[in-house]
Amino acid sequence: MDSCKTLSALPQAYKLFFNTLANDSRLKIINILRNKSKNVSEICKAAGFEQSLVSHNLKILEYHGMVFMEKKGKFRYYTVNKNTIQPLLELIDAHMKKYCCKILEGTR
Amino acid sequence: MDSCKTLSALPQAYKLFFNTLANDSRLKIINILRNKSKNVSEICKAAGFEQSLVSHNLKILEYHGMVFMEKKGKFRYYTVNKNTIQPLLELIDAHMKKYCCKILEGTR
DNA sequence: TAAATATATGAACCATTTTTCATATGAAAA
DNA sequence: TTTTCATATGAAAAATGGTTCATATATTTA
Structure with missing residues (x-):
């Protein structure tokens, strides 16, 4: 049995998912949208x-279901996907509390 | 107040975190290690x-606290970080059930 | 201590991704 | 119905990251 069916079945989708978040611009946009919806100019x-x-970058985020768009x-106006993005960031916040220093070390 | 202190304070660390997972080789390694520890040759x-x-790639995963190493x-021997990786993948499994088709569409 | 096995690492090349620039589209206002 | 404002998009340039190759290190065995 494969205890990890989804990842092993869809490696490409998982890669694209993470790749979408592995970008300073998109992370900044997500962070800006985290509290409330905003339009492009905002x-x-x-x-x-x-x-x-x-x-x-909004196009890429929308494509991967991480933000939603509504015309007015x-x-x-773009809104962050609270089902995925919110708990995801919380999980990583916890991870960062432990490993952040080590991770940032490598960027100097 | 910033409801997202960690991401806004450490954008680079978050980018590196996701970048570590945005790679086919590393995802495959994580999947292989998901059930039990293995040494490099295995x-x-x-x-x-x-x-x-x-x-x-193990070096990068270890550097970011996603796997741990033990000499024997x-x-x-490398072991996956079950605190972070396990729930993370479960979260994404759920996201994929909804958006996977759309995501994979773009790869054709 | 020489050879063999296991793993790590630096550098170069190659591939992919991001950003920028110029321009197109679409909706509203004048 | 022309102008203006908001946003999207294609293509090229720039930046980044990944894999390979050759070699180094470390541990064990002969």
Whole structure:
């Protein structure tokens, strides 16, 4: 029996999932959206990113089910997927409390 | 107040965390180790990877606290971090049930 | 202590991803 | 119905990361 059917069956999907989060721009966007929905211009301003960069990355996040989009007139509001992203970040917060120092060591 | 102190304070650490998992070789190794500890040669055989590739990737996984290493004579046994990796994969399993098809669509 | 086995590591090459730039689309306002 | 504002997108340039190859280290066995 395989105790890990999903990962072994769908390695590519798992890779894409993690890859989507392995990016400073997208993590910053997720963090900005964590509290409330925002439209593209608001995200640009909050992040200090140019609009094209934000749109490209929102597309990737949406594609992977990590944010949802809703049109309102000429604006597009984005919301984070609270079912996945919220508990995921909490899990990693806990991991970071233990291993963060070691991890950041390698970036110097 | 920042409801997401950890991510906003340590974006680089979070990026590195996800980047560590955004890799086919490392995901395969994690999956192989999910049930029981194995030494490098055993992992090579199970994965069908060459030794150098396995060692490089084990180093990265260990560095980020995702696997632990224990020396036994000339062998080195690696164990997956069950506190983080296990619940993490379960969370993503659930996410995949909903969004997997859409995600994989983009790879064709 | 020489040979064999197990594992680690540095550097180079290759591949993928990100960002930027220019431009297109679409909705609202003038 | 032209202009303006909001957002998306394609392609190219720039940055990043992965795998391989050759070799080093460490432990055991002969």
